[in-house]
Amino acid sequence: MSNKPRVSLAVVKRLPKYYRYLGLISDRGIIRVSSQELSKITGLTASQIRQDLNHFGGFGQQGYGYNVEELKNEIEKIIGIDKSYNAIVLGMGNIGQAIYKYPGFSENSGFNIVGLFDVDKNLVGKTMLGNKIQHIDKLETFLKEQKVDIAVLSTPTEVAQELCDILVEGNVKGIWNFASLDLKLPKSVVLENVHLDESLFTLTYYLNNLEDYPGTKN
Amino acid sequence: MSNKPRVSLAVVKRLPKYYRYLGLISDRGIIRVSSQELSKITGLTASQIRQDLNHFGGFGQQGYGYNVEELKNEIEKIIGIDKSYNAIVLGMGNIGQAIYKYPGFSENSGFNIVGLFDVDKNLVGKTMLGNKIQHIDKLETFLKEQKVDIAVLSTPTEVAQELCDILVEGNVKGIWNFASLDLKLPKSVVLENVHLDESLFTLTYYLNNLEDYPGTKN
Numbered sequence: 200m201s202n203k204p205r206v207s208l209a210v211v212k213r214l215p216k217y218y219r220y221l222g223l224i225s226d227r228g229i230i231r232v233s234s235q236e237l238s239k240i241t242g243l244t245a246s247q248i249r250q251d252l253n254h255f256g257g258f259g260q261q262g263y264g265y266n267v268e269e270l271k272n273e274i275e276k277i278i279g280i281d282k283s284y285n286a287i288v289l290g291m292g293n294i295g296q297a298i299y300k301y302p303g304f305s306e307n308s309g310f311n312i313v314g315l316f317d318v319d320k321n322l323v324g325k326t327m328l329g330n331k332i333q334h335i336d337k338l339e340t341f342l343k344e345q346k347v348d349i350a351v352l353s354t355p356t357e358v359a360q361e362l363c364d365i366l367v368e369g370n371v372k373g374i375w376n377f378a379s380l381d382l383k384l385p386k387s388v389v390l391e392n393v394h395l396d397e398s399l400f401t402l403t404y405y406l407n408n409l410e411d412y413p414g415t416k417n
Numbered sequence: 418m419s420n421k422p423r424v425s426l427a428v429v430k431r432l433p434k435y436y437r438y439l440g441l442i443s444d445r446g447i448i449r450v451s452s453q454e455l456s457k458i459t460g461l462t463a464s465q466i467r468q469d470l471n472h473f474g475g476f477g478q479q480g481y482g483y484n485v486e487e488l489k490n491e492i493e494k495i496i497g498i499d500k501s502y503n504a505i506v507l508g509m510g511n512i513g514q515a516i517y518k519y520p521g522f523s524e525n526s527g528f529n530i531v532g533l534f535d536v537d538k539n540l541v542g543k544t545m546l547g548n549k550i551q552h553i554d555k556l557e558t559f560l561k562e563q564k565v566d567i568a569v570l571s572t573p574t575e576v577a578q579e580l581c582d583i584l585v586e587g588n589v590k591g592i593w594n595f596a597s598l599d600l601k602l603p604k605s606v607v608l609e610n611v612h613l614d615e616s617l618f619t620l621t622y623y624l625n626n627l628e629d630y631p632g633t634k635n
Contacts, residue, residue, distance in 0.1 A: 205628070205629055206626070206629045208619075208631060211619055211622050211623070211629070212615060212619060214618065214622065215612070215614055215615040215618035215619070216599075216615065218618070219597065219598075219614070241599075242599065277622070278618045278621055278622050278625075279618075279621040279622055279624060279625035279626075280618065280621055282621075282625070284621065284624075293514065293515035293518045293519065294515045294519070296511065296515070297511035297512045297514070297515035298613075300511045301511065301512070301613060303597075303613060303614045303617060304613075304617060348624065349620065349624075372624055373620050373621075373623070373624045375616070375617065375620055379437065379521075380437075381434075381459075381460065381633070382633065383633070384633065386630065386632040386633075387627065389620055389623040389624055389627070389630055390633050391616055391617070391619050391620040391623075393611065393613070393616050394433070395516075395519060395521060395522075395611070396433055396437070396521045397430060397433040397434065398593070398609055398611050399521060399522060399593065399609070400432065400433035400436070400496045400497075400498060401426075401429055401430060401433070401609050402567065402591050402593055402607055402609035403496055403497040403498055403500075403502065403591075404429050404432065404495070404496050404497055405429070405591070405607040405609075406497060406502075406566065406567075406590055406591045406607055407495075407496075407497035407500070408424070408497075409605065409607070410423070411423055411424045411429070412604065412607055413426060414604040415599070415600065415601070415602065415604075415608050
């Protein structure tokens with residue numbers, strides 16, 4: 200795997216989309232699919248699709264297309280959702296709770312939520328779907344005792360960098376950040392941002408500058 | 418405004434970031450800032466910053482830099498957050514509620530939430546922060562009587578396209594979509610997606626392929 204070419208963010212971002220569409224196709228009982236057919240469904244060009252999938256070894260056969268189940272399983276492996284991850288949520292406000300309860304982020308999907316943290320007196324000590332919310336002061340000790348792969352950061356902006364430092368120190372491998380700031384962290388820790396404000400402002404920008412709007416790009 | 422050059426998505430996505438940093442700088446009482454100083458804070462290069470801001474007329478003066486308050490106000494206007502928007506939320510599950518309660522999406526920020534919709538018997542009729550949740554069956558009639566600029570789509574995937582069609586028909590101008598699908602809609606309606614699954618899978622991909630991870634890019 201170490202000799203494979205570097206894969207661009209754009210390609211990586213399209214993999215979940217392929218995975219999603221292959222799931223839909225598979226649910227309909229379809230066994231094989233051509234890049235042309237995938238193109239029709241996804242809105243991407245067939246050549247783009249072939250190129251993307253070639254990054255990972257190219258599973259298709261000329262004149263046959265792709266075996267839907269096989270390709271889906273391969274992409275599952277590439278994305279890493281055939282594995283399981285220990286995750287914690289920092290900040291159990293509205294966003295934190297929504298992410299915690301988000302079906303795509305559950306044990307069924309390979310994510311074991313092993314800890315919830317907050318500072319709010321009304322939340323700390325409360326049990327939510329089988330997990331007790333702990334005080335954030337316990338985070339450092341918790342990370343010494345428990346292997347954590349992913350931390351959801353859904354705290355107020357002001358404390359996010361400080362908590363991020365504790366997470367890095369505690370060997371957390373990836374941070375799913377919902378706080379509205381640019382975290383500073385070593386390259387060995389993966390950061391994925393969901394910046395709601397930037398998303399909303401992109402929407403308002405295009406509402407006011409429709410001539411710049413590129414349209415929907417799948 | 419109609420003769421200005423087309424602005425790329427990448428630039429548009431950086432504007433909220435500038436706006437956020439200018440807010441922080443302004444809060445510290447700083448009156449003017451150079452592109453070099455902005456570069457240090459944002460992690461973008463000074464030339465990138467100058468180029469970005471030049472798209473909108475370039476507010477800086479050689480040797481003086483930018484007036485913080487002025488630049489912030491200008492970006493506010495460019496992003497369109499000096500205006501107010503009527504918004505509705507479709508789907509008052511965990512994500513819908515979190516977005517509804519998100520401070521950046523409130524009357525203070527120029528977003529008037531004028532309607533909430535769901536199908537759940539336990540939710541319909543309930544009042545939440547001053548808005549009564551209505552049955553989604555009322556949506557079509559509602560849109561005939563009430564001007565709506567932005568609809569948050571946080572329903573299950575299966576009904577999202579159908580509701581999207583009703584929104585388009587009802588003259589909604591922008592859709593902030595949290596459902597995990599690629600909506601089809603005319604180019605005159607602005608779509609902004611927050612695909613949580615794609616974000617999470619990007620994180621797991623890089624956790625498993627750290628050699629591909631580009632690092633944090635502000």
